Amino acid sequence: MEKHIVIVGGGFAGLNLIKTIGDDERFRITLVDRNNYHFFPPLIYQVATAFIEPSNISYPFRKLFSKYSNVSLYMASLERVVPEENRIITDQGTLHYDELVLALGTETNFFGIENVRKNALPMKTIDEALYIRNHILQNLETASRNAQTESVQSLINIVIAGGGPTGVELAGMIAEMAGYIAEKDYPDIAFGHTNLYLVDALPSLLSNMSDTAKKTAYDNLKRLGVNIKLNVSVKDYVEENVILSDGTKIPTKTLIWSSGVVGRTIEGIPETSLGKGHRIIVDSYNLVEGFKNIYALGDICITTTDPEFPKGHPQLAQVAIQQAKLLGKNIKKRFRNEPLKEFRYDDKGSMAIISKYNAVVDLPKFSFNGLLAWLTWLFIHIIPLTSFRNKYRLAAEWFRLFITNNASIRMIMKPRKEN
Numbered sequence: 001m002e003k004h005i006v007i008v009g010g011g012f013a014g015l016n017l018i019k020t021i022g023d024d025e026r027f028r029i030t031l032v033d034r035n036n037y038h039f040f041p042p043l044i045y046q047v048a049t050a051f052i053e054p055s056n057i058s059y060p061f062r063k064l065f066s067k068y069s070n071v072s073l074y075m076a077s078l079e080r081v082v083p084e085e086n087r088i089i090t091d092q093g094t095l096h097y098d099e100l101v102l103a104l105g106t107e108t109n110f111f112g113i114e115n116v117r118k119n120a121l122p123m124k125t126i127d128e129a130l131y132i133r134n135h136i137l138q139n140l141e142t143a144s145r146n147a148q149t150e151s152v153q154s155l156i157n158i159v160i161a162g163g164g165p166t167g168v169e170l171a172g173m174i175a176e177m178a179g180y181i182a183e184k185d186y187p188d189i190a191f192g193h194t195n196l197y198l199v200d201a202l203p204s205l206l207s208n209m210s211d212t213a214k215k216t217a218y219d220n221l222k223r224l225g226v227n228i229k230l231n232v233s234v235k236d237y238v239e240e241n242v243i244l245s246d247g248t249k250i251p252t253k254t255l256i257w258s259s260g261v262v263g264r265t266i267e268g269i270p271e272t273s274l275g276k277g278h279r280i281i282v283d284s285y286n287l288v289e290g291f292k293n294i295y296a297l298g299d300i301c302i303t304t305t306d307p308e309f310p311k312g313h314p315q316l317a318q319v320a321i322q323q324a325k326l327l328g329k330n331i332k333k334r335f336r337n338e339p340l341k342e343f344r345y346d347d348k349g350s351m352a353i354i355s356k357y358n359a360v361v362d363l364p365k366f367s368f369n370g371l372l373a374w375l376t377w378l379f380i381h382i383i384p385l386t387s388f389r390n391k392y393r394l395a396a397e398w399f400r401l402f403i404t405n406n407a408s409i410r411m412i413m414k415p416r417k418e419n
């Protein structure tokens with residue numbers, strides 16, 4: 001009898017699990033995802049800044065699975081798990097499973113600041129990135145129309161909350177695009193030198209990276225004109241003013257929130273199975289604490305069983321990929337009654353791009369920056385893209401953009417309003 005494995009979430013974790021067991025006819029696999037495509041979050045900030053098209057970093061699941069006869073997509077959003085009946089409830093219907101894998105990733109953490117939750121712009125999905133792109137372009141058009149008549153500060157100021165890799169990469173790109181494009185496209189707007197703010201509550205940018213990376217990021221963003229505010233946090237966002245903990249008030253219609261994430265809430269998974277950051281506690285085989293046939297993978301889970309990472313693994317693509325591949329191998333081993341292997345994260349390092357020709361790379365034994373780091377970053381971000389089509393198209397597009405400094409997709413395209 002084939003086993004029905006239901007995987008919820010087709011991100012790095014879900015997709016790599018399918019790649020590992022998708023060829024095995026002993027399993028019937030159903031992927032549940034609220035989208036019909038897989039996408040690559042590390043490059044989402046380039047979609048938000050109108051640098052690349054969403055299709056460069058996304059790919060339809062059905063096309064990806066066309067080579068597997070035992071894998072199907074069920075496009076729906078998970079609402080609840082009913083473990084005692086081995087079924088899940090989605091917004092589109094109910095599915096029964098023999099084994100369930102939760103790989104839903106995280107959601108934005110607004111730290112309980114209600115006005116920020118309501119009005120700030122998160123950047124975790126393609127939809128959110130497209131919204132930011134439209135929002136920034138729309139504000140520039142409004143500012144251009146009103147340049148002579150009223151203060152346009154709140155339209156052209158942008159505040160980015162969170163100085164991790166996402167905030168740093170986004171700030172670098174917006175600062176460069178302002179110079180290359182915005183000032184030319186909108187000559188009637190008087191851009192100042194303090195329109196872009198990067199705010200972090202910690203004393204440095206890229207707090208999880210090396211000192212070299214921190215300093216390089218700080219110096220380069222300063223050079224690009226980014227107003228960096230460290231040791232301060234966003235306290236509130238009232239009437240289009242960002243209020244900082246040091247009392248500073250920044251007028252802006254654009255607060256981009258890249259400050260943190262929490263595990264997605266899943267009804268049916270008890271509080272006792274949740275750990276730090278609302279992440280689901282798993283053992284060294286990614287089995288959810290308290291269950292025999294429910295696994296969790298990637299950003300949504302936490303384990304303290306890896307001696308090198310006693311506080312849990314960082315929420316990175318490599319962790320999700322490595323966990324998924326091992327779980328796939330262990331599932332196959334279990335069917336052959338072979339001993340299972342425990343998960344140990346092989347840390348390959350981290351990196352962030354700062355500006356054109358400059359990035360920072362921290363490898364386990366040494367760090368480097370500058371042009372070589374930038375080329376390494378480009379290479380490392382092309383390789384894991386799904387499909388040859390995306391790799392080739394993105395490489396060609398980057399090449400053209402780096403030569404011309406002129407992205408030409410800055411159109412405001414909004415989906416038709418639903419009635």
Ligand SMILES: Cc1cc2nc3c(=O)[nH]c(=O)nc-3n(C[C@H](O)[C@H](O)[C@H](O)COP(=O)(O)OP(=O)(O)OC[C@H]3O[C@@H](n4cnc5c(N)ncnc54)[C@H](O)[C@@H]3O)c2cc1C
Nearest residue numbers: 009011012013034041042077078104105298299315316317
């Ligand atoms: C802007 C940004 C930049 C990043 N940059 C880097 C980087 O440079 N390097 C790096 O290593 N990591 C980076 N990360 C982190 C990395 O993307 C995550 O660690 C990785 O995506 C985790 O994989 P995952 O499979 O656990 O979750 P995800 O990739 O988040 O996938 C979750 C999947 O679940 C689906 N889903 C969510 N909720 C539901 C639901 N209710 N029902 C059905 N489906 C659902 C989603 O559609 C998605 O397909 C970045 C993340 C972001 C947001």
